[in-house]
Amino acid sequence: MPTCMVCGRAAGQRCAGCGVAYYCGKDHQKLHWKQHKPDCSPVKEASSPQLGRYLAAARNLAAGEVVLREAPLIEAPPPSTQPVCLTCYKPLFETSARDCERCGWPMCGQDCANSPKHRGECRLTVQKRGNKMNIRNFGLPHPSYQCMAALRCLALRDAQPAKWRRLLEMEAHAEQRAGSQRQEQERFGVARFILRVFPKLRDDDKLTEEEILNICGILQVNGHEVPLSEPPSVAVYDKGSLLAHSCRANCAKSFSSSGDLVVRTALPVKAGEPLTICYTDPMWGTAARRQHLYDTKFFWCRCDRCVDRTEFGTYFSAIACPG
Numbered sequence: 001m002p003t004c005m006v007c008g009r010a011a012g013q014r015c016a017g018c019g020v021a022y023y024c025g026k027d028h029q030k031l032h033w034k035q036h037k038p039d040c041s042p043v044k045e046a047s048s049p050q051l052g053r054y055l056a057a058a059r060n061l062a063a064g065e066v067v068l069r070e071a072p073l074i075e076a077p078p079p080s081t082q083p084v085c086l087t088c089y090k091p092l093f094e095t096s097a098r099d100c101e102r103c104g105w106p107m108c109g110q111d112c113a114n115s116p117k118h119r120g121e122c123r124l125t126v127q128k129r130g131n132k133m134n135i136r137n138f139g140l141p142h143p144s145y146q147c148m149a150a151l152r153c154l155a156l157r158d159a160q161p162a163k164w165r166r167l168l169e170m171e172a173h174a175e176q177r178a179g180s181q182r183q184e185q186e187r188f189g190v191a192r193f194i195l196r197v198f199p200k201l202r203d204d205d206k207l208t209e210e211e212i213l214n215i216c217g218i219l220q221v222n223g224h225e226v227p228l229s230e231p232p233s234v235a236v237y238d239k240g241s242l243l244a245h246s247c248r249a250n251c252a253k254s255f256s257s258s259g260d261l262v263v264r265t266a267l268p269v270k271a272g273e274p275l276t277i278c279y280t281d282p283m284w285g286t287a288a289r290r291q292h293l294y295d296t297k298f299f300w301c302r303c304d305r306c307v308d309r310t311e312f313g314t315y316f317s318a319i320a321c322p323g
């Protein structure tokens, strides 16, 4: 019989967060919370030479358990988009756009202009640009939005340094990205654009092209597409960025209406095993999945499904024999 973490008596109630701590009742659970909080999670960080850092099960997990729920570190519209409201991502047109009175970025209205979601680029535009944005072409992809995700990362630097440090710890695959077509596009479309449009970032803060390209790498390797708006936004999560990949993932991700990442186990997971999601389309064949993972996340997948030519007896990638 488990015993209460506080009084040592027989305990019938288990902490719903970690499933490890037991209590005799609500009062002792509340009393113990401050001490227990740092250890209270069904997941823990781990690392291995093959996966780098990853999230592992802190205990045996049943299928269907929520193992992670977290708000994004940063969220932004996709890089290629027509002007959209920077809070609700509604597409904007000449008739519906209202310039933010502080920074000039077009928004859909005052409420969205005052939202904390818009605060980062609003502050950077006021402090580091010198004058307001002046976007007048609506309805077509606009180059200014290519830099929004990187700009929101940079906004964390002064405003939320703990989050900024977590972001910089993330994998950027700088060596593999060096010289790639994508990185060269980002050099012109994001890095040089930011340094030209926000000259005080270059002149006062001494921000370099390479530092911005590192952020682009972090966004490429760790970004999640969030299908809550049209166009879908992109977001980077702190612990969520540590989920490893498998083509037969043991977890599934979804998003709450406010953009929180919610991760549930899809299969039972043993204590210590990596928690995995599928970074690619599981309905593609093995060759296409592996190539896509290599091109976008820079590793050749060797998961159970990729190394099994029959893909668990399904022959999913096989072609029908004409004979």
Ligand SMILES: C[S@@+](CC[C@H](N)C(=O)[O-])C[C@H]1O[C@@H](n2cnc3c(N)ncnc32)[C@H](O)[C@@H]1O
Residues within 6 Å of the ligand: 050, 051, 052, 053, 054, 169, 170, 171, 173, 221, 222, 241, 242, 243, 244, 245, 246, 297, 298, 299, 300, 301, 302, 303
């Ligand atoms: C979103 S990050 C995950 C966190 C990362 N491992 C770290 O140390 O920061 C994605 C990167 O993790 C590594 N990774 C994830 N799943 C992997 C797998 N199944 N096999 C090999 N590498 C993997 C790859 O380097 C990939 O680009």
